[in-house]
Amino acid sequence: CPLLSFLPPGKKVLIVYAHQEPNSFNGSLKRVAVEELSKQGCSVTVSDLYAMQFEPRATRNDIVGCLHNSEEFHYAVEMTEAYKRGCLSNDLTEEQEKVQEADLLIFQFPLYWFSMPAIMKGWMDRVLVQGFAHDFPNCYDSGLLKNKLALFSFTTGGSEEMYTKESMNGDIRYILWPMQV
Amino acid sequence: CPLLSFLPPGKKVLIVYAHQEPNSFNGSLKRVAVEELSKQGCSVTVSDLYAMQFEPRATRNDIVGCLHNSEEFHYAVEMTEAYKRGCLSNDLTEEQEKVQEADLLIFQFPLYWFSMPAIMKGWMDRVLVQGFAHDFPNCYDSGLLKNKLALFSFTTGGSEEMYTKESMNGDIRYILWPMQV
Secondary structure (H helix, E strand, C coil): CHHHCCCCCCCEEEEEECCCCCCCHHHHHHHHHHHHHHHCCCEEEEEECCCCCCCCCCCHHHECCCCCCCCCCCHHHHHHHHHHHCCECHHHHHHHHHHHHCCEEEEEEECECCECCHHHHHHHHHHCCECCCEECCECHHHCCCCCCEEEEEEECCCCHHHHCCCCCCCCHHHHHHHHHC | CHHHCCCCCCCEEEEEECCCCCCCHHHHHHHHHHHHHHHCCCEEEEEECCCCCCCCCCCHHHECCCCCCCCCCCHHHHHHHHHHHCCECHHHHHHHHHHHHCCEEEEEEECECCECCHHHHHHHHHHCCECCCEECCECHHHCCCCCCEEEEEEECCCCHHHHCCCCCCCCHHHHHHHHHC
């Protein structure tokens, strides 16, 4: 697994994994990553989103207890306030702790409609709360997770030729843009 | 609502709406669209995803009864087979009927992490099944829904200047690319 050999031993890796079937190609990629990284002395944690039945919907249930504004629900505002007060739901606190501990995050998924599957988009929407992942003006290069590495490993269900600039689907880099921003 | 006045009266509109709060800006845009289009003689249906507690996760539960391949679960293959046999779960059949009847689809949502919220991504992942929306080589201009119009109406939580080519987030068209493909 030479792609992953840039990581010094003793580092911590979180794999956020979104496939229903352990015997799939995505499942194999995840398994090989766990095996290889462990062999290299890394400690690896996997968030197996389908197995966890991870909740993708951004709702009021993500906040434990009272709302900051109970008259009008604004998800981003409520999440930032709940994060500050330590009132996020347990599933989110657990994922944030895994992210906090990790030196490298690997996102393993099949491309669904030119993006990640909803269950993984839900992980992004709900876990990466303002105050935890970023806090304006601290974002991008000065974001709160700036010292971590991230790697997208995904399958396309199509050939390389289908993702060039001239092709039907367009350049794969166009598709990746919003995910890597 | 001059933007919507290109639609002749008597047409059918489906609004797929993803916001938790009726009093939000997204909620207002949805309400105005319903009112204006109805006034113009259109018949309007709304899929209020949060109110429906719409399921975003692509799982085995989307197929009623036996699987095509019970040894190894491949979501796209199973969904295409289940669609052919009329064995999709009820929530999906209902959404597909709404799409089938509609002349215009409006997607109303706030941008979450440079894309649609997970609950709406789940609508795309689960409703737009191969055999229903497309069937290779019938896709894009020759796709099975090619006679329908679609309109994305979304809010950004940022100013126009934040979405230019030179800005922090990059050109809004880069962000829209995977959604409109």
